[in-house]
Amino acid sequence: xxxxxxxxxxxxxxxxxxxxxxxxxxxxxxxxxxxxxxxxxxxxxxxxxxxxxxxxxxxxxxxxxxxxxxxxxxxxxxxxxxxxxxxxxxxxxxxxxxxxxxxxxxxxxxxxxxxxxxxxxxxxxxxxxxxxxxxxxxxxxxxxxxxxxxxxxxxxxxxxxxxxxxxxxxxxxxxxxxxxxxxxxxxxxxxxxxxxxxxxxxxxxxxxxxxxxxxxxxxxxxxxxxxxxxxxxxxxxxxxxxxxxxxxxxxxxxxxxxxxxxxxxxxxxxxxxxxxxxxxxxxxxxxxxxxxxxxxxxxxxxxxxxxxxxxxxxxxxxxxxxxxxxxxxxxxxxxxxxxxxxxxxxxxxxxxxxxxxxxxxxxxxxxxxxxxxxxxxxxxxxxxxxxxxxxxxxxxxxxxxxxxxxxxxxxxxxxxxxxxxxxxxxxxxxxxxxxxxxxxxxxxxxxxxxxxxxxxxxxxxxxxxxxxxxxxxx
RNA sequence: GCUCCCUUCGUCUAAUGGUUAGGACGUCAGGUUUUCAACCUGAAAACAGGGGUUCAAUUCCCCUAGGGAGUACCA
Numbered sequence: 001x002x003x004x005x006x007x008x009x010x011x012x013x014x015x016x017x018x019x020x021x022x023x024x025x026x027x028x029x030x031x032x033x034x035x036x037x038x039x040x041x042x043x044x045x046x047x048x049x050x051x052x053x054x055x056x057x058x059x060x061x062x063x064x065x066x067x068x069x070x071x072x073x074x075x076x077x078x079x080x081x082x083x084x085x086x087x088x089x090x091x092x093x094x095x096x097x098x099x100x101x102x103x104x105x106x107x108x109x110x111x112x113x114x115x116x117x118x119x120x121x122x123x124x125x126x127x128x129x130x131x132x133x134x135x136x137x138x139x140x141x142x143x144x145x146x147x148x149x150x151x152x153x154x155x156x157x158x159x160x161x162x163x164x165x166x167x168x169x170x171x172x173x174x175x176x177x178x179x180x181x182x183x184x185x186x187x188x189x190x191x192x193x194x195x196x197x198x199x200x201x202x203x204x205x206x207x208x209x210x211x212x213x214x215x216x217x218x219x220x221x222x223x224x225x226x227x228x229x230x231x232x233x234x235x236x237x238x239x240x241x242x243x244x245x246x247x248x249x250x251x252x253x254x255x256x257x258x259x260x261x262x263x264x265x266x267x268x269x270x271x272x273x274x275x276x277x278x279x280x281x282x283x284x285x286x287x288x289x290x291x292x293x294x295x296x297x298x299x300x301x302x303x304x305x306x307x308x309x310x311x312x313x314x315x316x317x318x319x320x321x322x323x324x325x326x327x328x329x330x331x332x333x334x335x336x337x338x339x340x341x342x343x344x345x346x347x348x349x350x351x352x353x354x355x356x357x358x359x360x361x362x363x364x365x366x367x368x369x370x371x372x373x374x375x376x377x378x379x380x381x382x383x384x385x386x387x388x389x390x391x392x393x394x395x396x397x398x399x400x401x402x403x404x405x406x407x408x409x410x411x412x413x414x415x416x417x418x419x420x421x422x423x424x425x426x427x428x429x430x431x432x433x434x435x436x437x438x439x440x441x442x443x444x445x446x447x448x449x450x451x452x453x454x455x456x457x458x459x460x461x462x463x464x465x466x467x468x469x470x471x472x473x474x
Numbered sequence: 475g476c477u478c479c480c481u482u483c484g485u486c487u488a489a490u491g492g493u494u495a496g497g498a499c500g501u502c503a504g505g506u507u508u509u510c511a512a513c514c515u516g517a518a519a520a521c522a523g524g525g526g527u528u529c530a531a532u533u534c535c536c537c538u539a540g541g542g543a544g545u546a547c548c549a
Contacts, residue, residue, distance in 0.1 A: 012549050047548060077549095104547080111545090120476050121545055142547050160479065169477055169545095177547040184549050207478065208544045231480075231542085238541065266486095269498090273487055276497040295487080297480045298542060305486065305499040315512075360512040 005037025006198045009063075009070065010077075010188070012044040013055035016249025017062030019301070020203065020233045020241060023267040027230060028201045029068045030268065030289040040195055041070040045078045046187060062250040066260050067282065075195060077187055084182035087190050087220065088143050088175045096219045097175060099141035100127040122171030125149075143176035145186075145216060153211045158228035158291040160204065165211040173212055185209060189216045197225050201291070204229035228291045231271055231298040238300060245301070255332055257365030259317065259325070262310040270299045279312065311363040319355045322365070323348060329365055339369065342376040350375055 007028040011021050025039075032039040043059070045051040063070070091097035100123075102110075107123065114121040128146065148167045155163045175186040182190075188209075192200060200210075207229045217224045235245035242248075253263055265280055272295070274280070274288040314322070327348065330339050343351065351358075351372055362368035 014549085044549060050548080107546085115475055118475060163478065165477070174547045179547080181547085183547070188549090203543090204479070205543055234542080236485080240542075270486065276488065278498050299487090300485060302485050302499070308499055311512090361510070
């Protein structure tokens with residue numbers, strides 16, 4: 001036995017990689033890396049009705065995209081059912097579990113009664129010491145764990161602190177269903193033990209399970225892992241993060257044009273902190289991460305802050321990498337085919353050249369593509385209705401005169417462009433700023449961004465760009 | 475209902491038994507930019523409420539309120 005840290009991420013494949021799950025995975029990954037240990041991956045696919053192949057792939061993809069790697073092959077929980085059943089039978093043989101013949105109706109009645117009496121709901125233990133001779137014929141029993149009735153079960157949680165449960169509140173839970181399949185709490189204990197997990201880092205919705213699992217560990221004679229229950233993420237309104245809050249799966253964030261580095265940084269910072277540090281590379285996080293700096297209260301998801309962070313990382317990302325990401329992203333966009341066609345084979349090079357001006361103005365890759373529309377605008381350029389609405393008579397005339405010029409055939413330098421646009425504006429007695437907005441609208445179909453000089457510069461043909469490059473020495 | 479957890483600016487959070495309670499996002503105001511962003515500077519903005527303990531409490535204890543999680547032969 002080495003004392004090397006082994007963590008695990010154990011999602012159930014019932015959809016996509018949930019954003020909360022992603023954070024749990026990130027914390028497990030960070031802790032393992034920080035302590036020189038490893039993170040294992042276990043797919044909890046025992047709910048066969050809800051588990052799908054596609055969901056497994058989505059989870060693996062999501063983790064990979066986020067840059068979270070795991071050691072070895074994923075463990076599939078369903079495949080280990082035989083081992084789980086073995087352990088259930090061992091407990092039964094040792095008298096630490098028993099057969100229960102109660103029907104679903106009886107169980108519902110028990111819950112009702114307990115509730116009425118103001119006690120903890122659950123199984124009343126009626127088959128715990130009952131003679132098997134009384135067992136009804138033709139009914140397959142479930143196997144229940146014989147949980148201690150007295151005393152307390154204590155979790156020394158690395159995040160929550162010392163949490164004490166009175167054993168009388170924890171009922172005898174089913175560990176093997178009447179159809180012979182194991183249940184969650186048994187499977188988790190056996191798997192975590194067999195996989196050599198030293199630290200269980202998961203959502204605090206599992207805190208009560210930790211108590212029940214601790215009892216099972218004890219009954220099996222195994223040492224419990226160290227627990228760390230991380231608070232859940234809430235939506236902006238304070239309620240548990242759900243569909244109506246929008247993007248839930250990490251692939252939605254990828255599709256919205258977020259960078260993995262930004263999402264990683266944001267997620268890490270949500271509930272965990274290292275002094276006043278906000279911008280953190282993966283290396284920084286690994287160097288600084290520890291369980292005791294995780295807060296105990298739930299955090300609300302703030303899309304605006306994520307956007308800001310993403311904008312920051314966008315500006316830091318090398319142009320070539322952005323183009324690569326864009327090429328991967330564009331086909332997945334709703335108007336992907338259209339865009340791909342509009343950009344054409346030459347468009348990517350043009351886009352890369354325009355990137356310095358584009359990067360500063362976008363918060364996401366999608367926004368960036370959006371702002372790049374002027375590159376692929378249909379010629380001849382015309383004032384559309386939206387642009388016209390922004391103009392009075394003289395301004396409209398000025399702009400109408402200006403547009404053909406912007407498609408000019410002769411090479412333009414930035415200086416010439418500046419001068420000529422300014423001349424147009426002055427001639428008409430207009431402020432340049434007044435022309436800028438509608439001009440942008442005419443070129444992009446939108447009244448905001450990108451910067452007008454960036455637009456003009458790129459419209460100025462290859463030659464002018466080359467000349468600008470010459471003049472600036474680069 | 476029962477069990478457990480939580481509560482510092484709007485949001486994410488830092489710090490401390492004695493501080494002008496710090497940072498970040500957002501907001502507002504300037505600057506820079508002949509536009510928009512980006513960038514820089516500044517401002518407004520918080521210790522849930524009530525009791526204790528203490529010379530002193532945002533910090534320690536209790537209560538209340540509010541929020542959250544769990545409460546299955548789901549995971």
